Amino acid sequence: MRTIEANCIGQESGTMATNMLETRTGQVMHVIRDRIERRTLTPGARLPSVRAMAETIGFSKSTVVEAYDRLAADGTIRSRPGSGFYVASPLAPLALDRLGGAVEREVDPLWMLRQSLADGGKRIKPGCGWLPDEWLAGDAIRKGLRAAARDTRDRALTGYASPQGSLPLRALLARRLAGQGVDAAPDQILLTDSSTHALDLVCRFLLEPGDTVLVDDPCYFNFLALLRAHRVKVVGVAMTPTGPDVAAFAAALAEHRPRFYLTNSAVHNPTGVTLTATTAHKLLKLADAHDLVIVEDDIFADFEHAIAPRLAAFDGLDRVIRIGSFSKSVSAAIRCGHIAARPDWVEALADLRIATSMSGNPLSADLLHGVLTDGSYRRHVETLRARLARAMARTVKRLRAVGIEPWIEPDAGIFLWARLPDGMDAVTLARAALAEGIVLAPGNVFSTSGAWSDYLRFNVAMCDDEALFAFLGGACRSVG
Template identity: 55%
Template sequence: MPDPRRAGARTAAVIEAIRQRLATRALAPGQRLPSIRAFAATMDVSPATVVEAYDRLAAEGVIRARRGSGFYVADMALPPLALVAGEPRRPRAVDPFWVSRQSLDADEGTLMPGCGWLPADWMPQDALRRAVRAVARSSGPALTDYSTARGSGALRRVLQGRLAGLGIDAFSEQIVLTSSGTQAIDLMCRMLLRPGDTVLVDDPCYFNFLALLRAHQARIVSVPMTPSGPDIAQFETVLAAERPRLYITNSGLHNPTGATLSLQAAHRLLNAAAAHDMLIIEDDIYGDFEPEPSPRLAALDGLQRVILIGSFSKTLSASVRCGYIAARPDWIEPLIDLQIATGFGGPGQFAAETLAQVLTGGSYRKHIEELRARLSRARPRVAARLQRLGVTPWLMPRGGFHLWCTLPEGCRAIDVAQAALADNVVLAPGDVFSAAQSAAMMMRFNVAHCEDISVIAALERAIN
């Protein structure tokens, strides 16, 4: 006589397999489930077991039977997408969203040395006002219409020229505008990744890379960062062992470390990527802060397996949102279709045309030169103040506004950040940036926001 307990266990296993496919989006609403006989063969159970499992899921409203057609996923079958699914619960201070939420929701009087953008009075507000007025006076569709599928032709032509200056040969038709740099990465992840795919990141890396990859249910592996790029020996070892589908990095000025990729490291990195058929997303959002351009993977690779993305939120405006993707020609049409499906196009014409006005008006070059000079004065000044507290920069970057620092012996960055928050100061603890959670004594500082001496005073209280 069959053991009912074993039969129940087999039915439960089939049900769990279906629920897992729903959770990972392998089965979508309206999609037909495998036939009873096919799934019975897959699960190595009898057809009667699959019938029992399907009937139970139908009773719960998870799937629906269609006479003569089979079983289909119900419209409301998918659970909410958990951005941290499979991750252990951690204190909020080391969650990748912690710094973002504290910075975005900060009151007017909050000091934000942990945020990732420049103060408003460092931005070219007069140039932005002139550009907004010029676009507003235009008789074209910029005030009312959707953007074209690729985005503003004027801005794409500007970007084509800027990329040529970095040694990247890309036609304007190879450039797609997006609503932001983050959306550019999201679109590439949607196109290239499936749940469970392995993605390689630097350790540390920009914390929103980690948040976004978890939203895509990717498996994250990391390699330590050095002053000249990722540790190449470990990089090659990880590629051989883990076979990642994708690598995401900054190469101009690395966030959060400020490191610069060397030419030697870039060549070895690309050779390893080619040997293991790995794609690369190169985020160039900090490139304009460099005094002289460093090697770009996209230039050395010719946009074959490297996708270049960027935006102007760090140098012009985080309010006028616009990003871009430069990629090989055969990827452009699928990218455009994907962007239409998920956002009905990229940035609005008003934003794109406003940025094009600023970039072509002659004031942007002067603004960038002034930013570089101002930051070159601020970096050593802030570093000296931090060192008096025992906070030591990991390196002195050649550009940009980040200092990646080691705290005094015995100080945990999480504790310091939480103590500073009580003093109305937002800091960026190191483990927020570390997939391996290996940066407990590290912290990223924004030197432009550390000019206020109140920041140093609050940090001293938090450390002591």
């Protein structure tokens, strides 16, 4: 006789068997875990015997044995010799989405990132901040991993990194910075886990709770989230097509006496603006007069067709700290960023890194160095620039066709900042889009002022799905 549990699992076996991307063993494990999570199988409940389960689902007994053994190995179930398998206890807390509909979160600086990362790759993501996987340097990474596996030296696989990180990679980064006009010796560079980690270290180094930081308005949304975590006051300076509004910048310095100014200068996120040399000189003069530190995030450098002005180049890393990574052009999975700054600041930042996260990942540093020095990387970047240019032109045309107007047409990069037709609210549209499996990036998550509530940021590399423009066209026509 079948147990009640066997009947329940039998009802799901049709769905289980249709998942051809998962092994049969994995399918059995998935169904058992699912019923445990839903509390259909409770702690102490006996599972169907191997024979009964195999007969119910139509799989072999060896498949069921392997599934039960794996579930026992990870503590989901336990074996009682001579009696069978039982649900282990205690259970994990019941997920909210098992109780009913998902909790609706406020559309804040982390909302869009959560939507993009939590979907398992099923959604259309014109609002995300990265390239499609197939656009990245997967082949070069696989080549680097094979080389690492063949290397008889174990340090990169098992050891700690030096305090500032791999010297070969720092020397390479110094040469690359020189190509952008930034004069930095290898001992002025500290490797970090990512550009976000780099910024977090800088914030720990420079800020106290209650300090003020200037940002662009709009700016990269995670700047706002990270600064909020450091409990500081954030003041926005209006962005223009040539960089931040210089008069507003001067007024903010006089009124708020900020500790530092945080920006993207070469390829601005989210607007795609390129800072002009004239604006850069004016900003640095004001910074010098007010003893202001500038933190320049430059993670999109490889997408440029021509080298744009850099605050770090004009300043010589005196009061400018330059941070970056290759997560956008190489791989988000290789967590390796960097900070370039004055030698005394780098030494203090390295101490802070050791105190908070020990040392870096030597395997990631070696992989990144291998990819960047592989002869294929230059061709990879050239291909990316060409693909992005085509995607930018195509997206501009298609957005205008449905009534959405770009603020500017960027010279490079992946982002397009665009205004919705009159009467449309970006947050309302983003919520409606999410119900259709589309992740949009509403303007308010990038803004300290709320002045961009009718704007969206589009990632042009993710705007090739017809469903996106069908949705946008229908939404825009509804207010026309």
